[in-house]
Amino acid sequence: MAIENSVIVPAYHEKLNIKPLTERLFKALGEDGSKITELIFVDDNSQDGSVEEVEALQKKGYNVKIIVRTTERGLSSAVLKGFYEAKGEYLICMDADLQHPPEYVPELFTKLRKHPFVIGTRYAAGVGIDKDWPLYRRVLSGGARMLAKPLTLASDPMSGFFGVQKVELSRASEGAINAKGFKIALDLLVKLPFDDALIGEQPFSFGVRTEGESKLSGKVMIQYLSQLKELYIYKFGAENIVALFVIWALLVVFIFYYLFIKN
Numbered sequence: 001m002a003i004e005n006s007v008i009v010p011a012y013h014e015k016l017n018i019k020p021l022t023e024r025l026f027k028a029l030g031e032d033g034s035k036i037t038e039l040i041f042v043d044d045n046s047q048d049g050s051v052e053e054v055e056a057l058q059k060k061g062y063n064v065k066i067i068v069r070t071t072e073r074g075l076s077s078a079v080l081k082g083f084y085e086a087k088g089e090y091l092i093c094m095d096a097d098l099q100h101p102p103e104y105v106p107e108l109f110t111k112l113r114k115h116p117f118v119i120g121t122r123y124a125a126g127v128g129i130d131k132d133w134p135l136y137r138r139v140l141s142g143g144a145r146m147l148a149k150p151l152t153l154a155s156d157p158m159s160g161f162f163g164v165q166k167v168e169l170s171r172a173s174e175g176a177i178n179a180k181g182f183k184i185a186l187d188l189l190v191k192l193p194f195d196d197a198l199i200g201e202q203p204f205s206f207g208v209r210t211e212g213e214s215k216l217s218g219k220v221m222i223q224y225l226s227q228l229k230e231l232y233i234y235k236f237g238a239e240n241i242v243a244l245f246v247i248w249a250l251l252v253v254f255i256f257y258y259l260f261i262k263n
């Protein structure tokens with residue numbers, strides 16, 4: 001059977017998560033879903049046994065492979081590499097660390113047949129973020145999300161769990177997609193030419209990492225701010241950028257005043 005679905009997982013030092021993710025994903029897809037789905041890890045030369053782990057899973061019959069990059073590093077560029085190598089028309093990106101539960105993948109693929117882009121969202125009724133996710137990560141994530149609000153209607157543009165139709169990727173203007181940093185979904189949401197009203201959403205409960213470590217660093221945060229600047233200019237034009245930032249900053253100050261000082 002031809003491959004229709006591809007799941008792309010950027011991975012750096014994720015050996016311990018590879019087996020549980022693969023087993024849970026294919027179990028969730030069931031027999032029919034598994035026949036049309038491939039799983040691709042894009043690893044940046046972790047040399048931690050990830051390759052051997054994938055080879056063992058291949059021997060068990062799972063349609064999984066690992067691309068090892070030796071000359072490049074970074075989450076967004078790893079995701080793009082996986083997207084361009086994928087055989088499927090329907091592409092999902094998710095983390096290796098099981099914070100994006102694989103059990104949501106079948107529903108996300110179903111939605112992706114009706115929407116050019118589907119964002120996995122932690123901000124919807126009935127789902128949320130695990131109470132053990134550290135407070136500083138919640139604050140950072142909330143702030144980053146607020147700064148991205150003027151760019152897209154998606155409720156969780158910071159999410160690393162999303163799907164896109166391959167045909168949409170080819171509609172981006174040449175060289176437009178920013179392969180730096182962590183926030184590839186936000187870049188695609190702003191730069192792919194579909195209408196925001198067509199964005200689908202897949203609510204999911206964000207888990208906590210139990211194996212390995214987050215790769216979020218100060219450098220990643222600075223990359224995010226530089227990506228935001230580029231996206232504001234892309235969307236609103238360099239000539240409007242100062243006015244926009246002033247209006248947005250005033251709005252943020254007003255909201256803080258209203259919420260925390262007034263009462």
Ligand SMILES: Nc1nc2c(ncn2[C@@H]2O[C@H](COP(=O)(O)OP(=O)(O)O[C@H]3O[C@H](CO)[C@@H](O)[C@H](O)[C@@H]3O)[C@@H](O)[C@H]2O)c(=O)[nH]1
Pocket residue numbers: 009010011012013014042043044073074075078094095096097099141158159160161182183213214215216
């Ligand atoms: N190949 C490759 N993969 C990477 C790299 N850096 C990170 N990854 C992989 O990308 C995934 C996400 O990285 P984490 O380090 O686990 O991210 P996080 O801090 O937990 O951030 C999560 O929350 C954010 C929302 O606040 C999400 O935006 C982000 O995607 C992720 O889900 C993991 O599978 C990790 O191995 C890299 O340089 N190269």
